[in-house]
Amino acid sequence: MPHRFLFALLGTVCLTLTLTAAGGVPTGKAEDVGMSTDRLARIREAVQRHLDAGMLPGAVTLVARNGRVVHFEAHGLIDVEAKRPMPKDGVFRLASMSKPITSVAVMMLVEEGKIRLTDPVSRFIPEFKSAKLAVPKQTSAAAPVTSGPAVQAPPTPAVGPAPGGGRGRGGRGPAVELEVVTAARDITVRDLLTHTSGLMTSGGPANGASMAVPPVQKAESDTLATYIPKLGAVPLDYQPGAMWRYSGIAGFEVLSRIVEIASGQPFDQFLQQRLFDPLGMKDTGFPLTGPKAPRVVPMYARGQNGGFTRQQNQNGLSSATYFSGAGGLSSTAEDYLQFAQMLLNGGELNGRRYLSPKTVALMSSNHTGDMVNGQFGRPAHGMGFGLGVQVVEDPVAADLRVGKGAWGWAGAYGTNFHIDPTERMVLIIMMQTSVGALQRDFENAVSQAIVK
Numbered sequence: 001m002p003h004r005f006l007f008a009l010l011g012t013v014c015l016t017l018t019l020t021a022a023g024g025v026p027t028g029k030a031e032d033v034g035m036s037t038d039r040l041a042r043i044r045e046a047v048q049r050h051l052d053a054g055m056l057p058g059a060v061t062l063v064a065r066n067g068r069v070v071h072f073e074a075h076g077l078i079d080v081e082a083k084r085p086m087p088k089d090g091v092f093r094l095a096s097m098s099k100p101i102t103s104v105a106v107m108m109l110v111e112e113g114k115i116r117l118t119d120p121v122s123r124f125i126p127e128f129k130s131a132k133l134a135v136p137k138q139t140s141a142a143a144p145v146t147s148g149p150a151v152q153a154p155p156t157p158a159v160g161p162a163p164g165g166g167r168g169r170g171g172r173g174p175a176v177e178l179e180v181v182t183a184a185r186d187i188t189v190r191d192l193l194t195h196t197s198g199l200m201t202s203g204g205p206a207n208g209a210s211m212a213v214p215p216v217q218k219a220e221s222d223t224l225a226t227y228i229p230k231l232g233a234v235p236l237d238y239q240p241g242a243m244w245r246y247s248g249i250a251g252f253e254v255l256s257r258i259v260e261i262a263s264g265q266p267f268d269q270f271l272q273q274r275l276f277d278p279l280g281m282k283d284t285g286f287p288l289t290g291p292k293a294p295r296v297v298p299m300y301a302r303g304q305n306g307g308f309t310r311q312q313n314q315n316g317l318s319s320a321t322y323f324s325g326a327g328g329l330s331s332t333a334e335d336y337l338q339f340a341q342m343l344l345n346g347g348e349l350n351g352r353r354y355l356s357p358k359t360v361a362l363m364s365s366n367h368t369g370d371m372v373n374g375q376f377g378r379p380a381h382g383m384g385f386g387l388g389v390q391v392v393e394d395p396v397a398a399d400l401r402v403g404k405g406a407w408g409w410a411g412a413y414g415t416n417f418h419i420d421p422t423e424r425m426v427l428i429i430m431m432q433t434s435v436g437a438l439q440r441d442f443e444n445a446v447s448q449a450i451v452k
Contacts, residue, residue, distance in 0.1 A: 025337055042449065043449075054302070058077045062426075062428040088332075093317075099326060104275065106259060120188055131186050133238070183198075186240070190387075194367045197251055198237045200237075248326065268323045365384075367386055379399060388409070400443065406422070417429075
């Protein structure tokens with residue numbers, strides 16, 4: 001009996017170790033997947049040039065092709081003051097690279113029939129019923145319905161760094177007299193996923209009118225359940241579906257709340273149970289505390305006279321109670337690879353299915369025509385936008401060194417990923433001092449390393 005018990009225990013331990021080991025995408029030799037080891041070394045050279053120029057303290061880069069990791073390196077420093085080298089398992093604030101994860105959560109519930117892309121947001125959050133629209137007062141005669149009281153919009157604030165190192169099209173401008181009318185229709189789940197809702201955007205016809213009436217402040221004690229319904233009173237910047245304008249925070253936080261309502265779980269628990277735990281993403285989540293705290297990469301700003309200074313707000317959008325699916329997650333390059341590889345595989349990793357191939361194809365298809373071209377740092381041509389991700393429709397027109405149909409998204413602090421289905425490849429670069437030129441140089445260095 002004791003021996004049988006011991007053998008059973010050992011068998012359980014071995015099975016657990018096997019399952020744990022299966023959580024990671026395996027490594028492989030570059031030449032076995034049609035890449036050159038010597039040429040992949042140019043990634044290190046490209047990053048080093050930017051380190052030597054004082055553009056950033058450190059970074060982590062990762063490339064996987066045909067389901068094998070062929071490049072995974074840490075560069076520079078995690079801690080400038082202590083001169084600590086960057087570790088491969090450095091924990092980075094994803095910022096807007098959180099959004100594709102939120103999109104997958106939504107699409108899992110779409111597959112279960114609990115959410116429809118055509119659902120009005122008001123189906124889940126009644127406060128969004130009969131959406132309001134802010135328009136310049138001089139155009140009110142053309143408004144579709146009776147207008148409301150006039151309001152004064154403040155100057156539009158400058159938009160922060162856009163994915164890829166660009167900037168939004170807002171900028172500061174003169175105050176515009178506005179009035180509020182009823183929108184032609186309510187915003188839908190698809191509108192939020194594609195940034196065509198008009199909700200608190202990077203700029204619209206009313207030039208940031210959503211910030212005019214009323215200001216919606218987020219309290220430290222707020223949760224998605226207490227805060228998101230307040231956004232239903234915020235006027236939209238344009239008619240839903242009329243144009244593409246980036247809703248950097250509000251749109252995907254509303255989606256986070258919809259996931260909570262449709263699933264019956266807090267957003268962080270849904271992600272942990274349905275994605276992070278089964279994918280083996282052990283370092284991914286919302287809090288920046290606990291055992292992974294020493295590996296959290298500080299955010300640095302470049303000094304005017306050289307060097308780096310730690311930014312004051314080191315938490316980003318992270319909170320222990322407010323789970324922002326727009327930009328609050330943190331992760332490592334290796335963790336994010338599990339998520340990206342699952343999507344590249346058509347929704348499956350290590351024998352477990354998360355989405356169907358049809359759903360992944362829908363997510364990575366262009367839903368916005370050419371509306372995203374030239375917006376929020378996007379190239380002027382060759383781009384589309386899917387469900388929470390940008391899509392490279394024509395890499396030559398977009399002047400990007402990725403394959404046709406490549407898709408992904410980036411974060412304001414310097415994280416970026418591409419899934420390239422043509423080359424069966426995942427590209428990930430992690431920084432916390434955004435350098436758009438390095439993102440492009442990284443993509444170029446990867447592209448030139450493909451030899452067959």
